[in-house]
Amino acid sequence: MKKMCVDINLIGLGTVGRGVYELITNKNKEINEKTGLEIGIYGVCEKNKKILKEINISQNIKIIDIKSASKRCDIVVELIGGLDTAYDIVSNALNNKKYVVTANKALLAERGEELFDLAFKNDVEIRYEASVAGGIPILKSIREGLIANDITEIYGIINGTTNYILTRMEKEEMDFDKALKLAQNNGFAEADPSLDINGIDSAHKAVLLGGLVYQSIIPFNDVYIEGISNITLQDIKYAFEMGFRVKLIATIKRIVDKIDIRVHPALVPINHPLSNIPDEYNGIFLKGDAVSEQLYYGKGAGRYPAASAVVADVVDLAKKIVYREKLPKNIKKRYIKKAVFAVDDIYCSYFLKFITLDRPLVLAKISRILGINDVSIASVIQKEVNNPKGVPIVILTHKANERRVKEALKEIDKLSIIKAKSSLIRILE
Ligand code: HSE
Numbered sequence: 001m002k003k004m005c006v007d008i009n010l011i012g013l014g015t016v017g018r019g020v021y022e023l024i025t026n027k028n029k030e031i032n033e034k035t036g037l038e039i040g041i042y043g044v045c046e047k048n049k050k051i052l053k054e055i056n057i058s059q060n061i062k063i064i065d066i067k068s069a070s071k072r073c074d075i076v077v078e079l080i081g082g083l084d085t086a087y088d089i090v091s092n093a094l095n096n097k098k099y100v101v102t103a104n105k106a107l108l109a110e111r112g113e114e115l116f117d118l119a120f121k122n123d124v125e126i127r128y129e130a131s132v133a134g135g136i137p138i139l140k141s142i143r144e145g146l147i148a149n150d151i152t153e154i155y156g157i158i159n160g161t162t163n164y165i166l167t168r169m170e171k172e173e174m175d176f177d178k179a180l181k182l183a184q185n186n187g188f189a190e191a192d193p194s195l196d197i198n199g200i201d202s203a204h205k206a207v208l209l210g211g212l213v214y215q216s217i218i219p220f221n222d223v224y225i226e227g228i229s230n231i232t233l234q235d236i237k238y239a240f241e242m243g244f245r246v247k248l249i250a251t252i253k254r255i256v257d258k259i260d261i262r263v264h265p266a267l268v269p270i271n272h273p274l275s276n277i278p279d280e281y282n283g284i285f286l287k288g289d290a291v292s293e294q295l296y297y298g299k300g301a302g303r304y305p306a307a308s309a310v311v312a313d314v315v316d317l318a319k320k321i322v323y324r325e326k327l328p329k330n331i332k333k334r335y336i337k338k339a340v341f342a343v344d345d346i347y348c349s350y351f352l353k354f355i356t357l358d359r360p361l362v363l364a365k366i367s368r369i370l371g372i373n374d375v376s377i378a379s380v381i382q383k384e385v386n387n388p389k390g391v392p393i394v395i396l397t398h399k400a401n402e403r404r405v406k407e408a409l410k411e412i413d414k415l416s417i418i419k420a421k422s423s424l425i426r427i428l429e
Contacts, residue, residue, distance in 0.1 A: 005038040006318035008101075009064060009073040011089055012080035013046040013055060015187050016103050016130065019307025020077065020314075021055060027311070037318050039311075042073045070096040074321050075314055078102040081191065087111055090126070094118040099321065101313040103130035103306055106195075109204035109220045112211070116335070123326055127313035132205045133158050133282040135305025136298040137312065142212050149288030151213045153253040155428075158205045160280035160301030161189040161196035162228050162248040167278045170236050170245065176229075188280045188301040198227035199248060199263040206250040209284075210261050213252065216338035218259055224343040226264035230423065238381060238394045239267050239351060239425070245275045249428060253341075260341040267351050267427045273297075274428070344403040349378065349427040352397065352405075354412065355390035355420035358382075362417050363393070373408035375400040390419030396427070 008024075010017060024031075024039055032038055043064035046052050052063065062072075069076055069089045076093035078100060080086055086107050093100050094115065102108070108115065108128055119126050129139050133156075142151070157163050161183045168179035180197070183189045188196075195201045203225045207218045228248050239246050244267035253260040268275040273295050277283035282300025287293055299305035319325070352370075356362050367377055376398040384391040397405070409422045 004036055004322055005040055006075065006314075006321050007040045007042040007073045008075045008077050008314055009043045009045065009069055009071070010041055010077045010079070011045045011066070011069050012078065013044060013048075013051050014079065014081070015303045016306040016310065017046070017077075017079040018051070018055060019303035020079065020310045021057075023304070023307050023311045024314070025058070031311075031315060035315060035319065037315065037322060039314060039318060043068065043071075045069060069093060070098050073098065075099045075101060075317055077310060077314065078104060079310070081106070083107055083110065087115075090115055091118055094122050094124060094126070097122045097124055099124045099317045100126045101310055101317065102126065102128050103310060104128070105131035105201070105204035105208055109207040112208070113217050120327070125317065125320070125327065127317055128208065129313050130306040130309035132208050133284060133296070134160065134298070134300040134302065135308045136282060136284065136296050136300065137309065138209070138284055138296050139212060140312070140316075141296065142209075146286075146288050146291065149290045151286055151288050153251075154209060154213055154284065154286040155249055155251040155253070156274060156284035156296075157247050157277050157282050158209075158250050158284065158300060159196055159199075159202040159248055160282060160299070161193065162199075162202070163277065163282070163300075164188055164280045165197075166228060166231070166236070166246055166248065169233055170240065173233060175233065183280070186280070187303060197229050199225040200227075202248060202250045202263040206252055206261055206263055209250075210252040210259055211335070214254055214259055214338060215335055216259065217335055218261060218338055218340065222340040224262035224264065224340075228265050231265050231425075234392065235351075235353065235425065238353070238392070240270075242267075242351075242379070242381065242394070242396060243270050244268060244351075244427070245270060246425065247274060247277070249274070255341045258339045258341040260346065262343055265425055267425055269428070272428065344406070346402050347399050348402070348429060349399050350375075350397045350405055351425040351427060352395045352409070352422065353424075354393045354395070354418060354422045356393055357388075357417045357419065358384075358386050358391050359417060365415055365417065366393070366395070366412055369411045370395070370397070370408050373400075373404040373411075375405055375408055
């Protein structure tokens with residue numbers, strides 16, 4: 001009879017680790033009834049003694065140190081985050097032929113190439129569902145459910161913290177700092193919230209999504225990343241009036257042999273499903289040649305959504321371990337390095353904001369420079385009047401080339417009527 005019992009070592013009992021501990025402890029019977037598998041926790045590793053006390057770890061479970069992370073288990077679950085120690089834990093586990101589950105998007109986006117290679121050499125696997133879009137099983141859907149599809153594009157909201165902040169700003173006319181505090185108190189934000197706000201967390205996730213969708217290695221440093229820290233309540237209000245919501249969007253598209261991959265705030269039309277994804281929820285929209293359009297929606301951050309994804313990975317790998325399934329050797333070379341399409345080469349519509357003196361010929365001067373750069377105006381709003389510090393003029397453009405738009409803004413900012421640096425927000429098509 002097969003050994004149906006698989007043991008994990010759980011490394012890190014922070015927000016997600018604690019959720020995993022609870023789910024595995026409380027749902028063991030249900031998982032066993034559904035799969036026939038017994039998932040056991042051999043050891044837990046947590047340097048914060050207070051957390052260990054709070055959780056009241058069962059006496060059957062060993063308290064282990066990082067050096068023993070790979071010992072006496074089948075799967076190492078790395079949930080400490082960060083790069084260096086996490087790298088040591090994961091690489092050591094793989095070298096010891098242990099399967100690995102992690103929620104560490106930074107580690108895989110930045111050092112994934114070596115770690116996936118190491119896994120392959122050692123005939124084991126790394127699973128990382130929790131690292132992209134929390135509780136939404138998007139990686140499993142791409143890997144399994146959509147296997148018969150060529151996915152031409154995939155884009156969406158993949159950071160809960162920034163979506164929460166933007167939602168609070170719009171709904172409650174709250175300022176950015178207050179909304180960020182709320183997000184942190186709710187456990188959505190990364191330990192260093194600048195990773196969320198500056199778009200880096202989304203970019204890590206985008207690299208992992210793009211890597212899987214296009215079977216490629218995407219150099220993280222080539223991804224265009226712009227966060228939400230320059231988005232003001234005023235931008236959000238103007239956008240809404242013009243029929244849009246501001247969202248932090250990650251876009252991944254194949255353009256011939258390159259990948260157009262970028263993270264930046266975007267104006268999303270109110271009638272687009274992504275515009276209605278609120279709070280810490282994530283939404284991912286994709287187009288597959290067989291399935292057509294699909295939308296994935298769910299909680300992208302927080303203890304239990306992420307823990308749910310980790311436990312699903314553990315159960316998937318446990319099945320492989322029990323049934324001795326190995327990756328076929330001939331699929332190793334499918335992941336090749338792909339070049340990134342430069343953001344300056346894209347064409348899209350833009351929301352442009354100018355802070356200018358309220359004088360005759362101002363619009364004529366701005367529109368002349370836009371026109372010279374092949375940027376055609378679709379609509380204009382000016383609401384305030386006569387403020388010596390300048391008044392905002394917002395222009396929506398038709399599709400234009402980003403390089404030309406930036407050249408136009410540079411030129412416009414040299415005009416004496418312009419009182420602050422002009423800004424752009426891309427519009428989601
Ligand atoms: N800080 C992340 C977010 C947590 O806000 O989406 C999940 O990766």
